[in-house]
Amino acid sequence: MNRFGILTKARQKRRGIPLLLALLAVFSLLAMSCGNDDDDAPAAPEATAAPEATQAPAAPEPTEAPAPDPRGDALGDGSLGIVTVSTGEGIQIRSLNAISGPVAFLGLPNQRGVELAIADYGDIHGFSVDLGTPLDDLCSAEGGQAAAQTIVADEQVIGVVGTSCSGAAVAASPLVTQAGMVMISPSNTSPALTSDFEGNPGESYNVGYYRTAHNDLVQGAAMANFVFSELGISAAAALHDGDPYTQGLAQAFSNAYEEVGGTTTGIVGINKGDTDMVPALTELATGSPGALFFPIFPPEGDHVAAQAPTVSGLEGTQLLAADGMLVDGFLELADSEGMYFSGPDLRFGSNVNQGTGRNADQILAAYEAAYGELPSAAFWGHSYDAATLLLDAIAAASWVEDGDLHIDRAGVRQYLSEVSGYSGVTGSLSCDDFGDCASQKITVIHHESAADIEASKNNVVYAYP
Amino acid sequence: MQLTAKQRTRVDWFLTILRVAALVLIGAGLVAFVAQVVDSNNPFARWANPDAINLTGRQFRDLVVAGLAQGAMYGLIALGYSMVYGVLGFINFAHGEVFMIGAVTGAITSSKLAEAGAWEDNFVLCLLLVVVLSMVVCTITAVIMERVAYRPLRGKPRLIPLITSIGVSFFLQNFILVLLGPGTKTYPRMPEWLTEKRTFLEIQGTRLLVLAAAAVAMVGLWYLVERTKTGKAMRAVAEDAEIASLMGIDVNRVIVKTFAVGGAMAGVAGILWGLLFNSVLHTAGFLPGIKAFSAAVVGGIGNLGGSMAGGLTIGVAESLGPLVILEPLGVSGPSQLRDAVAFSVLIIVLLVRPSGIFGERLPSEERT
Numbered sequence: 001m002n003r004f005g006i007l008t009k010a011r012q013k014r015r016g017i018p019l020l021l022a023l024l025a026v027f028s029l030l031a032m033s034c035g036n037d038d039d040d041a042p043a044a045p046e047a048t049a050a051p052e053a054t055q056a057p058a059a060p061e062p063t064e065a066p067a068p069d070p071r072g073d074a075l076g077d078g079s080l081g082i083v084t085v086s087t088g089e090g091i092q093i094r095s096l097n098a099i100s101g102p103v104a105f106l107g108l109p110n111q112r113g114v115e116l117a118i119a120d121y122g123d124i125h126g127f128s129v130d131l132g133t134p135l136d137d138l139c140s141a142e143g144g145q146a147a148a149q150t151i152v153a154d155e156q157v158i159g160v161v162g163t164s165c166s167g168a169a170v171a172a173s174p175l176v177t178q179a180g181m182v183m184i185s186p187s188n189t190s191p192a193l194t195s196d197f198e199g200n201p202g203e204s205y206n207v208g209y210y211r212t213a214h215n216d217l218v219q220g221a222a223m224a225n226f227v228f229s230e231l232g233i234s235a236a237a238a239l240h241d242g243d244p245y246t247q248g249l250a251q252a253f254s255n256a257y258e259e260v261g262g263t264t265t266g267i268v269g270i271n272k273g274d275t276d277m278v279p280a281l282t283e284l285a286t287g288s289p290g291a292l293f294f295p296i297f298p299p300e301g302d303h304v305a306a307q308a309p310t311v312s313g314l315e316g317t318q319l320l321a322a323d324g325m326l327v328d329g330f331l332e333l334a335d336s337e338g339m340y341f342s343g344p345d346l347r348f349g350s351n352v353n354q355g356t357g358r359n360a361d362q363i364l365a366a367y368e369a370a371y372g373e374l375p376s377a378a379f380w381g382h383s384y385d386a387a388t389l390l391l392d393a394i395a396a397a398s399w400v401e402d403g404d405l406h407i408d409r410a411g412v413r414q415y416l417s418e419v420s421g422y423s424g425v426t427g428s429l430s431c432d433d434f435g436d437c438a439s440q441k442i443t444v445i446h447h448e449s450a451a452d453i454e455a456s457k458n459n460v461v462y463a464y465p
Numbered sequence: 466m467q468l469t470a471k472q473r474t475r476v477d478w479f480l481t482i483l484r485v486a487a488l489v490l491i492g493a494g495l496v497a498f499v500a501q502v503v504d505s506n507n508p509f510a511r512w513a514n515p516d517a518i519n520l521t522g523r524q525f526r527d528l529v530v531a532g533l534a535q536g537a538m539y540g541l542i543a544l545g546y547s548m549v550y551g552v553l554g555f556i557n558f559a560h561g562e563v564f565m566i567g568a569v570t571g572a573i574t575s576s577k578l579a580e581a582g583a584w585e586d587n588f589v590l591c592l593l594l595v596v597v598l599s600m601v602v603c604t605i606t607a608v609i610m611e612r613v614a615y616r617p618l619r620g621k622p623r624l625i626p627l628i629t630s631i632g633v634s635f636f637l638q639n640f641i642l643v644l645l646g647p648g649t650k651t652y653p654r655m656p657e658w659l660t661e662k663r664t665f666l667e668i669q670g671t672r673l674l675v676l677a678a679a680a681v682a683m684v685g686l687w688y689l690v691e692r693t694k695t696g697k698a699m700r701a702v703a704e705d706a707e708i709a710s711l712m713g714i715d716v717n718r719v720i721v722k723t724f725a726v727g728g729a730m731a732g733v734a735g736i737l738w739g740l741l742f743n744s745v746l747h748t749a750g751f752l753p754g755i756k757a758f759s760a761a762v763v764g765g766i767g768n769l770g771g772s773m774a775g776g777l778t779i780g781v782a783e784s785l786g787p788l789v790i791l792e793p794l795g796v797s798g799p800s801q802l803r804d805a806v807a808f809s810v811l812i813i814v815l816l817v818r819p820s821g822i823f824g825e826r827l828p829s830e831e832r833t
Contacts, residue, residue, distance in 0.1 A: 102647060242801060269801045273752060275742045278531040279787050280800035282524050299649045299744055306743055310660075310669050312523040334654055 070401040076411020080180040083156055085405040090130030092154065093118075093390060096137050096147050096162030096172065103139040105327070107164040109367075109375035110186050113383030114161045116366055120356035121388060124395045127405045132157075137168035144168030148175035157181055158407055159390045161383060166190035166245045170204045177208030180409045182416060184390055184437075185211040186383035189219065190248050195434035202434070210416050210435040212382040212389070212426065214344050214442060216245070220252025222442035222464035223320060223342045227291050228262045230444075230462055231318060235263045237289035239280065239304065241296045242269050249295040249322060265289045274300055277307045285313030295322035295342075298330055305335040323378055326445075331453040338447065345427070345441035345463065346378055354423040355388030363425060382438070385424035389416060389437070441465070480816065487813045494790030501793055520788060523667070528784050534672040534741060536780020537679035540773035541734035542757035543764065544686060545607075545727030551703040551767040552723045555623045557615075558630040561754015562637035563606050563728050567599040567735020568745040569641060572650035574598050575739070579653030588656045592736075596678075600732035606637075607728025608721055616717070634754075641747040651744045675737045682733045683773055689726065690769060699723055703767070752804070756783075759811040765824020774822060778814075783807040 076082075085091055095114045098107030111134050118129045132154075135147040144163050151157055152175055159182040163169045169188045176183045185193075188211050192202035197217060227233050236257055238250035247269070254264040265287025270280045281304070284292065292314065294304050301321060308314045323343030330336050348360035358366075363384055368374055390412075397411025419437060422429040427439030444462040449455070501519060520528075545560045578584045578591045614633050618626045659670040690696035701709040702719045710716045738753070739745060756779055764775025786806035787799035796802065814822065 269798045271801055271804065273748075274803070275738075275749075276531060276535050276784070276803075279528060279784055279803060282520070282528055283788055283792070283800050285524060286519060286521075299746060302649070302651075302744055303742060310527075312521065312527050329649065329651070333651070 071399045071406075074399040074406075074408060074411055075397040075414045076408030078408055078410060080409035080413070083158060083407045083409065085127055085156070085407065087403045090128045091124060091158060091394060091405065091407070092130050092132060092156040093158055093387075093394075094132055094135060094151050094160045094162070096135045096144070096151065096160050096168075098139040098143075098164040098168070099134060099136050101138060103165065105376040106187060106379070107137070107139070109377050109380040110162070110164055110383040112367060112371055112375070113186065113363075113380040114387040116363060116370065117353075117356065117384045117387035117391070120358055120363075120366075121391045124391060125398060125400050125405055129391065135162070137163040137165060137172065139165040139168060141167050141171040144170070144172035145175065148172035151176060152179040152181070155179075158394055158409070158412060159184065161186065161386045161390060163188060164379075166193060166248075167243065169193055169209075170244070173204060173206045173209045177206040180208075182208050182210065182390065182393070182409075182412055184386040184416070185209075185213060186386045187213045187377075187379040189213050189216040190245055191215055191217050191252065192244065192248065194436045195432070197432075197436075199433075205434055208413055210386075210389070210431060210437050212386045212424070212429060212438050213379060214438045214440050215436050216249045217252050217256075218440045218464070219322065219342055219442050220249055220254075221256040222444065222462075223253050223293055223322075224256035224260055224262065225464060226340070226342070226444050226462045227293070227318075227320065228257060228260045231291065233290035233318060234261070235265050235287070235289050236291040236293060237264065237266045237268070237284045237287060239268050239270065239284065239292065239294040239296065241272050241274075241300055243272070243296075246296050246324070250293065253293050253295070270296075270300060270304075272300060275303055277303050278311060281308055281311040281314055285311050288313055289317055291318040291320060293320045293322075295324060297324045298327060301325045302330055302333065302335070305330075305333070305339070309335075326378070326457070328453060331447060331456060332450055334450050336447055337450050340444050340446055340461070342442055342444045344378055344382070345439070345443045346381075347443070347460065348381060348425055348427075351425050351427060352423060353385060353388055353425045355392050358425070360425050381424075381426045385422075385426050385429060388424070389419065389422065389429070392422075484816050487816060490794075491790060491813075494794045497793035498789045525785075525789075527668075528788065529781060530668050530672050532781035532784025533777060534675040534737075534780070535784065536760075536777035537676055537773075538734045538737050538741070538776070539753065539757045539760045539780050540776025541679055541682060541730045541737070542753060543761040543772035543776050544683075544730045544769060546758050546761040547764075547766055547769060547772040548699070548723050548727045550761070552699060552706075552720055553615075553626075555626045556630065556758065557610075557727075558627070558754070558758075559610060559614075559633035559637060560607075560727065560731060561750035561752075561757065562634050563603050563610070563750075564731040564735050564738070564753060564757075565745065565747065565750025566606050566637065566641065567603040567732035568738045568749060569645065569650055569735075569747070570599045570602045570732075571595050571736045571739045572652050572745050573645075575652050576650075584653050585656065588659070596733060596736050599736050600729040603728040603732030603735065604725045605728075607724040607731070611721055611724040616720075634751075638747055638750070645747070647747070649744045649746055652739045655740065655743075671740050675740060678733065678737060679773075682730060686726065686730065686769065695719075695722055756804075756807055759808060763811055763814045763821055765821030768821070768823045768825075771821060771823030778822070779807050779810055782810045786810075 095111045097110040098104060099111055114131065118131060135150060137144045137147055151160055160176050161184055163172055163185055164187050166188045169185055173183055173193065192204045193209060194205055194211065194215055195201050227236055238254050240246040240250040250267055254267055257264055266284050268280050268283050270277060292308060294301060305319055308317065308319060320340045323341060326341045326343055350359055352359050360381060364374065367380065393412045393415035394407055396415045398405055398407040417431055419429060419431040427441060429437045429439060431437040442464045443460045445456060446459050446461045447456040448459065542560065542564050546556060549557045574595050575584060584591050610633055614629050615626050618629060655671060659674065661670060690699060698714045698719045701712065701714055702716055706716050757776065760775035760779045761772045763778055764771030783803045783806050787802055791799040791802060
């Protein structure tokens with residue numbers, strides 16, 4: 001009884017606090033509902049942008065259509081509108097990558113790959129290419145959505161190279177593609193963004209989305225085959241951190257592993273920011289897996305590698321990870337010795353990009369000269385290829401008329417969808433019906449000594465397919 | 466506003482239902498777990514979760530030890546929350562950041578020592594040096610914090626220093642971010658004899674060290690508070706600051722000392738964190754800080770033994786809870802619910818004992 005007496009007294013005295021809290025709650029609700037509105041209605045900006053895009057070129061087209069074939073053999077039927085670039089202006093494309101925060105190591109090389117490709121490619125029909133201000137996807141859905149809205153607000157933009165993260169692409173891809181633009185990602189790997197390779201589109205697939213990075217179904221299958229056939233381990237477990245990318249890859253690994261005949265003893269999730277992995281690892285240990293695949297990122301991955309050997313039941317378990325953990329800081333730790341890492345095939349050798357005639361060594365030399373360091377992540381080449389694909393597509397779908405350049409948005413998509421056997425620095429690119437254009441080659445490396453990490457990075461022990 | 470008898474019973478009734486429901490849920494989870502351990506094929510275990518996993522005795526013990534080690538750390542941080550609350554009556558939310566600064570100091574000094582080659586050669590001495598340095602840095606941080614941010618607000622309503630402490634917390638986090646960059650700061654490798662499993666119950670040496678260090682720090686603090694003049698003054702100020710100052714106690718000095726001691730405990734906890742997890746980020750103080758605050762409340766805020774007990778309770782609960790209560794009940798992805806378990810402990814304890822396990826209503830509460 002007394003307790004309540006005190007409570008009510010306290011409440012009377014500080015009536016301001018509940019009021020303040022209520023106000024805060026109302027504001028946050030308002031903010032959330034606004035965010036949701038944008039989320040639910042990606043059609044809204046499109047509805048305003050697309051008709052204008054079609055109307056604007058519709059005006060000049062009928063008057064100039066009767067003229068004797070100024071288009072030449074430029075691709076496209078004009079169904080998505082035609083962008084006119086006046087003399088002296090630049091062709092607008094954009095880079096949308098994770099260039100700040102903890103994932104900047106992934107996004108910066110992507111953006112720089114685009115910059116180098118534009119410089120190497122030169123002008124298109126005498127018109128320069130303008131990348132504008134580099135945009136940041138923040139590696140999150142919110143970041144991807146905000147940046148995509150900035151992009152679609154400018155109707156001159158033809159295409160976007162990005163995003164870096166699958167999570168950002170899920171939000172950005174509908175906005176960009178519905179505005180008639182194309183989006184080519186150098187490092188999205190979630191199967192949800194394209195297809196399952198069996199003719200079923202992923203839940204976040206949009207027409208107009210393409211990528212030069214592999215599909216994680218392939219990476220999962222590569223790891224599953226490696227563990228089962230090469231290492232001869234017949235029971236394995238996987239661990240993810242709840243992110244769509246890590247969850248998808250862990251699931252893909254598990255599915256492929258069961259398919260080749262192995263037994264998945266468990267898939268367990270942790271949270272980003274967790275440090276004590278003992279409970280999650282103990283949960284996995286109860287199934288006595290011979291191998292543990294954790295395709296997550298530092299610093300959580302560091303803790304997994306350090307704590308797994310101390311958990312009863314996981315002492316001799318082989319640890320494996322994906323390219324997310326393939327960073328110098330982790331490889332330098334003794335805990336990572338003996339691990340296997342899967343990732344895209346980076347043995348570019350003498351592959352030549354057909355758009356610019358450059359090979360990997362030349363691009364890397366230019367990269368180091370321009371930015372004073374070597375790329376901090378693996379996808380600079382994929383980004384370079386993505387940019388030249390976009391530039392080639394623009395070249396194939398545009399024509400000069402009265403000194404202005406006209407670009408057919410539908411033609412750009414037509415070119416990209418028909419890409420087949422395109423020689424890129426990352427290999428031979430062919431786009432399937434759902435935008436997967438990569439060569440889909442995965443390699444597994446073996447990390448033998450923390451003292452020599454460069455040797456480990458080149459120590460390819462398995463290639464798939 | 467006076468509650469009528471009818472309303473009071475209705476609220477009581479509702480609370481009783483909540484208490485019973487929480488206890489029944491925990492009870493059911495425990496029974497399902499025991500059923501599963503006794504015989505994984507018995508009908509009750511299968512009813513609760515058909516694919517329930519079966520922990521071995523060693524795994525169960527490892528979970529308890531990991532929880533105790535983690536909980537001892539929460540307890541050490543909780544002491545700082547509890548002492549400041551006892552003396553000043555407000556929650557210093559920036560205390561988690563003091564802990565983070567301790568862990569970062571440890572990372573920097575220990576890697577410097579490792580570079581000089583001293584870390585491997587003379588680990589014990591180095592560790593002592595690192596602990597002392599971290600305690601000094603944390604003490605200084607806490608004292609400056611008190612001087613700059615809280616002393617000007619002395620005598621203002623409690624809400625004002627509370628909000629200020631949230632601001633201080635963000636300031637310290639970003640200060641470290643700007644100073645040292647966003648990357649992880651790692652500790653050098655611990656010597657083999659420490660990390661390997663000891664013959665004693667096959668528990669990892671680092672965890673034993675963490676528990677021992679926490680016990681030593683706790684005994685030292687108990688001695689300070691209960692057996693020295695300074696401690697007597699602290700208790701007097703906590704009892705009633707006004708009367709204490711009339712008795713000739715310099716209240717401001719006592720408050721500074723309280724912050725200093727709390728900071729030193731956070732410094733020890735920071736090094737223990739480094740020993741357990743080998744790396745630290747500028748954001749590392751936030752979640753442990755919040756959990757330590759919960760631990761202080763669970764144990765009864767203002768009560769030092771209670772803070773340690775609360776820390777151990779939360780540490781063990783979040784380590785065991787997912788696999789011992791949630792998993793047998795068939796909750797999916799239990800390991801992702803660790804934090805939820807930790808905060809559920811807080812809610813359940815408050816439902817059953819609103820003043821915490823060892824808590825008593827402080828006189829200061831009645832004063833305000």
